[in-house]
Amino acid sequence: MSKLFSVILYIIAFTVQAKSPYEIIDNSPDLAWRDLNPEQTLYITLESGVVVVEMAAQFAPHHVENTRKLVQEGVFDNTNFYRVVDGFVAQGGPSNPEKLAKPKGGKLTIAAEFTIKPKKPLNFTSIGLPDGYAPQTGFVGGFTAAYDKQKGEYWMTHCYGTLAMGRANEVNSGGTELYIVIGSAQRYLDKNTTVFGRVIAGMEHIQHLQRSSNLKGAVDLKDKNKIISIKIASDLKINKRLALQTMKTNSQSFKDLIASRKNRNSKWFVYQHNHIDVCSVVVPVRLKDAK
Amino acid sequence: MSKLFSVILYIIAFTVQAKSPYEIIDNSPDLAWRDLNPEQTLYITLESGVVVVEMAAQFAPHHVENTRKLVQEGVFDNTNFYRVVDGFVAQGGPSNPEKLAKPKGGKLTIAAEFTIKPKKPLNFTSIGLPDGYAPQTGFVGGFTAAYDKQKGEYWMTHCYGTLAMGRANEVNSGGTELYIVIGSAQRYLDKNTTVFGRVIAGMEHIQHLQRSSNLKGAVDLKDKNKIISIKIASDLKINKRLALQTMKTNSQSFKDLIASRKNRNSKWFVYQHNHIDVCSVVVPVRLKDAK
Numbered sequence: 001m002s003k004l005f006s007v008i009l010y011i012i013a014f015t016v017q018a019k020s021p022y023e024i025i026d027n028s029p030d031l032a033w034r035d036l037n038p039e040q041t042l043y044i045t046l047e048s049g050v051v052v053v054e055m056a057a058q059f060a061p062h063h064v065e066n067t068r069k070l071v072q073e074g075v076f077d078n079t080n081f082y083r084v085v086d087g088f089v090a091q092g093g094p095s096n097p098e099k100l101a102k103p104k105g106g107k108l109t110i111a112a113e114f115t116i117k118p119k120k121p122l123n124f125t126s127i128g129l130p131d132g133y134a135p136q137t138g139f140v141g142g143f144t145a146a147y148d149k150q151k152g153e154y155w156m157t158h159c160y161g162t163l164a165m166g167r168a169n170e171v172n173s174g175g176t177e178l179y180i181v182i183g184s185a186q187r188y189l190d191k192n193t194t195v196f197g198r199v200i201a202g203m204e205h206i207q208h209l210q211r212s213s214n215l216k217g218a219v220d221l222k223d224k225n226k227i228i229s230i231k232i233a234s235d236l237k238i239n240k241r242l243a244l245q246t247m248k249t250n251s252q253s254f255k256d257l258i259a260s261r262k263n264r265n266s267k268w269f270v271y272q273h274n275h276i277d278v279c280s281v282v283v284p285v286r287l288k289d290a291k
Numbered sequence: 292m293s294k295l296f297s298v299i300l301y302i303i304a305f306t307v308q309a310k311s312p313y314e315i316i317d318n319s320p321d322l323a324w325r326d327l328n329p330e331q332t333l334y335i336t337l338e339s340g341v342v343v344v345e346m347a348a349q350f351a352p353h354h355v356e357n358t359r360k361l362v363q364e365g366v367f368d369n370t371n372f373y374r375v376v377d378g379f380v381a382q383g384g385p386s387n388p389e390k391l392a393k394p395k396g397g398k399l400t401i402a403a404e405f406t407i408k409p410k411k412p413l414n415f416t417s418i419g420l421p422d423g424y425a426p427q428t429g430f431v432g433g434f435t436a437a438y439d440k441q442k443g444e445y446w447m448t449h450c451y452g453t454l455a456m457g458r459a460n461e462v463n464s465g466g467t468e469l470y471i472v473i474g475s476a477q478r479y480l481d482k483n484t485t486v487f488g489r490v491i492a493g494m495e496h497i498q499h500l501q502r503s504s505n506l507k508g509a510v511d512l513k514d515k516n517k518i519i520s521i522k523i524a525s526d527l528k529i530n531k532r533l534a535l536q537t538m539k540t541n542s543q544s545f546k547d548l549i550a551s552r553k554n555r556n557s558k559w560f561v562y563q564h565n566h567i568d569v570c571s572v573v574v575p576v577r578l579k580d581a582k
Contacts, residue, residue, distance in 0.1 A: 086494050087451050087573065114562075130423055132566040160378050160475040169558050182498075184451040184570050185475055188555065191562035201506055203377045207473075207498035215492055215533065215578050242506065264479065267460050271405075271482035275423040279475050282378065287506050 018265040021257055025284050028253035033245040033286065034142070036200065040064055041233035041244075042071065044202075046209070047226055051202035052233075052244060053163050053180075056143045058122070059156050060113040060196035063165060066175065067196070069106030071230045075176060081225035084209045087183030091166050092227055097176040109175040112167070113194045115155040122147075122154055125249050127258055127278050133157075133187045137278035139249035143198060144278050146190065156195035158186040159279035163197035180206055185279035200244055200285050243288035257281065309556040312548055316575050319544035324536040324577065325433070327491065331355055332524035332535075333362065335493075337500070338517055342493035343524075343535060344454050344471075347434045349413070350447050351404040351487035354456060357466065358487070360397030362521045366467060372516035375500045378474030382457050383518055388467040400466040403458070404485045406446040413438075413445055416540050418549055418569050424448075424478045428569035430540035434489060435569050437481065447486035449477040450570035454488035471497055476570035491535055491576050534579035548572065 019027070036054050044051040057064040070076065081092035094100055097108050124147055126138040134146035137157065144157045158164065158181050166177030180199060199206065209225045212218065233241050247254050261281050263272040310318070327345050335342040348355040361367065372383035385391055388399050415438055417429040425437035428448065435448045449455065449472050457468030471490060490497065500516045503509065524532050538545050552572050554563040 086498070130421065132421055132568060133564050171561060183474070185568075186571070188552070188564055188567060188571065190564070192560055204502045204505075207377070211495045214495075215535075244506075261479070269483055270462060273424050273479055273481070276479060277423060277476075280477070280479065 018260055018263065019256065020264070020266050021260050024253055024256045024260055025247070025286075028247065028251070028284075032248055032251035032253035034248050035288070036233065036244045036246065038233035038241065039068070040197075041200075042067075042197070043229075043231045043233060043236065043241075044076075045228040045230070046205045047228065048208045049202055049205040051205050052200045052242065053197050054142070054200050054246070055163070055197040056141065056156060056195075058141050059116055059143065059145070059154070060194050062110055063113055063174075063194050063196040066106045066110050067178075068232055070103060070108075070176065071232055072235065073103045073106060074229075075100065075103055075106065076178075076227055076230040078229075079227045080221065080223075081206075081209050081227065082212075082221050083179075084182070084211050084221065084225065085213075086211050088181075088186065089179045090182050090206050090209055090225075091177055091179040092225070093176045093178050095222075107175055109173050111172045112174065113196070114171075114191050115153045117151070117153050121152075123250050124154070125255060125258070127276065127281070129262070129275055129277075131277065133190060139254070139278075139281075139283065142246045142249050142283055144281075144283075146278075155191055157278055158189045158195065159198075160185065160282075161199035161203055162186075162195055163199065164189070164193045164195040167193060182206055185277075187279070198283075200246065201242070245286050245288050247284040249283060254283070257284070309551055309554065310547065311555070311557050312551050315544055315547045315551055316538070316577075319538065319542070319575075323539055323542035323544040325539050326579070327524065327535045327537065329524035329532065330359070331488075332491075333358075333488070334520075334522045334524060334527065334532075335367075336519040336521070337496045338519065339499045340493055340496040342496050343491045343533065344488050345433070345491050345537070346454070346488040347432065347447060347486075349432050350407055350434065350436070350445070351485050353401055354404055354465075354485050354487040357397045357401050358469075359523055361394060361399075361467065362523055363526065364394045364396060365520075366391065366394060366397065367469075367518055367521040369520075370518045371512065371514075372497075372500050372518065373503075373512050374470075375473070375502050375512070375516065376504075377502050379472075379477065380470040381473050381497050381500055381516075382468055382470040383516070384467045384469050386513075398466055400464050402463045403465065404487070405462075405482050406444045408442070408444050412443075414541050415445070416546060416549070418567065418572070420553070420566055420568075422568065424481060430545070430569075430572075430574065433537045433540050433574055435572075435574075437569075446482055448569055449480045449486065450489075451476065451573075452490035452494055453477075453486055454490065455480070455484045455486040458484060473497055476568075478570070489574075491537065492533070536577050536579050538575040540574060545574070548575070
């Protein structure tokens with residue numbers, strides 16, 4: 001009887017014990033993953049390697065469409081990352097877009113898409129925890145997001161690896177100044193620029209770029225940090241594309257991942273915060289082939 | 292009369308207008324700055340350049356003292372960064388410390404210093420805003436920190452560039468596994484490891500390190516990411532040291548900086564969050580000579 005009791009206790013303990021983030025990712029079913037959308041995926045070729053970015057058409061449809069057109073016209077080829085501030089952002093593209101010939105399809109400046117106000121609520125996986133910058137934070141379609149239920153507004157948040165569009169003082173002046181967050185989350189920029197994607201792979205190549213300044217002062221990046229080309233995945237031959245997948249952020253596996261990030265139950269942890277912020281739950285990425 | 296009124300309005304507007312972070316830094320008096328403590332400053336020489344780290348003796352006196360001794364015995368020379376996870380941490384030092392000969396002065400493992408409980412309250416510059424991970428956050432002596440007033444406890448927070456000590460499951464097993472946060476803040480590690488410094492300059496050299504894995508899987512870093520040497524600044528000749536200064540976090544300039552980070556009043560911003568998190572107020576650094 002006491003042995004049976006021990007067995008039951010063991011089963012309960014085993015069942016209740018939360019899984020680690022790695023266990024959740026490793027044990028997630030294929031259904032919890034989706035392929036990247038090749039029409040919305042950028043391959044940015046730098047001197048040290050390729051950076052893959054997925055754009056978020058749900059949040060910034062015109063930026064995604066316009067960037068695709070500009071990419072297909074070669075506007076970003078042979079340009080560079082001309083502003084790289086360590087711990088902050090790397091900004092690149094044509095450094096003097098106003099001097100470019102008018103593109104045939106894409107526009108050099110387009111209207112801002114800071115927030116969206118969809119007619120129906122989005123499939124929003126809330127992190128369910130307080131956040132100083134937004135009423136609610138969570139995930140939509142694989143991207144970090146914030147939600148103001150009262151206003152019915154959603155917007156993407158500036159986390160590590162987020163892609164957004166630089167602009168001048170005028171709100172609708174962006175179009176070619178791509179920037180990527182390379183350090184701490186930069187949440188104070190939320191709702192101040194159009195966020196429209198995230199780096200899926202190759203952040204180390206962005207980090208490899210030379211910085212715009214060092215202790216001695218400004219560094220001239222004019223002939224450095226070359227962007228050899230940017231291509232849309234769907235314009236590449238199938239055998240030149242990576243079979244990348246990202247975890248569906250409305251899947252049970254991802255909800256489990258949020259919970260496991262909130263409290264880390266492995267032996268190693270001596271203090272659990274019962275908290276996590278939206279930028280600290282990285283949406284998992286995998287190569288389909290490598291499973 | 293109406294002209295005088297305009298002038299008064301202009302003066303009020305000019306006075307009330309908050310300064311930008313850059314204006315605050317540029318206009319700060321010399322009194323708002325302090326030199327780094329050379330006894331507590333590490334010069335980490337990597338293949339791509341030098342990383343300068345200031346250690347925080349107020350938070351982890353034994354780790355600072357022990358690291359100084361190990362550095363002086365050359366324990367970190369000709370080692371490497373053997374674990375570099377993009378967006379997370381770079382960890383380096385002797386990869387098999389248990390195989391090292393017992394050092395004469397320093398110890399290979401020392402007791403954890405996760406939090407401190409000083410007899411008198413510290414000179415804590417509170418950020419004065421809610422935080423999901425701690426009752427209060429702010430700054431002590433140039434370092435990001437958290438404070439639990441009820442318990443009288445302080446600890447350092449894991450922000451971009453934070454230096455801490457890796458360990459095995461056993462709490463007191465750290466001593467040589469230095470790690471540096473290279474992406475998002477990793478606040479869930481707070482109170483789980485001993486945090487004892489921050490990178491003052493050269494983060495771009497840490498970011499230059501090769502990562503432990505890429506899409507194809509693990510990368511062997513055994514003969515890569517070399518740490519040529521680590522030295523204590525006070526052991527270097529004066530002309531080999533950089534005249535680095537950091538802003539005093541209890542100065543009025545730094546308090547103004549927190550306020551200006553909380554609401555950015557320049558024309559460019561269309562949305563102000565009336566919020567900032569502790570890891571998003573980077574403590575300014577300058578070269579004394581370059582003023």
